[in-house]
Amino acid sequence: MSSTETPTTEPTTPVEQHKEHPTPRQYVNIAVVLAVLTALEVSTYFFDFGVIAIPLLVILMAVKFVYVAGFFMHLKYDVKIYSRMMYSGLFLALGLYSFAVLVILFDSAPSL
Numbered sequence: 001m002s003s004t005e006t007p008t009t010e011p012t013t014p015v016e017q018h019k020e021h022p023t024p025r026q027y028v029n030i031a032v033v034l035a036v037l038t039a040l041e042v043s044t045y046f047f048d049f050g051v052i053a054i055p056l057l058v059i060l061m062a063v064k065f066v067y068v069a070g071f072f073m074h075l076k077y078d079v080k081i082y083s084r085m086m087y088s089g090l091f092l093a094l095g096l097y098s099f100a101v102l103v104i105l106f107d108s109a110p111s112l
Contacts, residue, residue, distance in 0.1 A: 021077055030071050037064050058097070065090055 022030070041060050044053050066087075070076040075083045 030067055034067055
């Protein structure tokens with residue numbers, strides 16, 4: 001390297017690409033959001049939400065999963081391959097659940 005070249009300051013390894021973690025205040029805010037979502041989930045037991053109860057629970061489950069995995073498991077601030085592996089499990093579970101619901105719905109339909 002000649003004396004006129006400047007060294008690069010770009011991170012070269014995934015460990016050096018570390019982003020800042022949430023502050024304690026952000027953790028409390030996330031915990032409050034998760035508590036509200038959990039209260040909404042529990043309320044589906046006490047109040048009749050009709051046909052939207054199951055889709056509502058699935059959506060709430062997915063949102064809570066993203067919050068917990070992203071912030072409390074630090075996947076939002078880690079190497080992207082870990083996030084992809086974790087979220088692929090979520091999508092596989094949602095796909096399997098959707099398939100099971102469709103099988104139950106079509107199996108219980110009257111035959112012509």
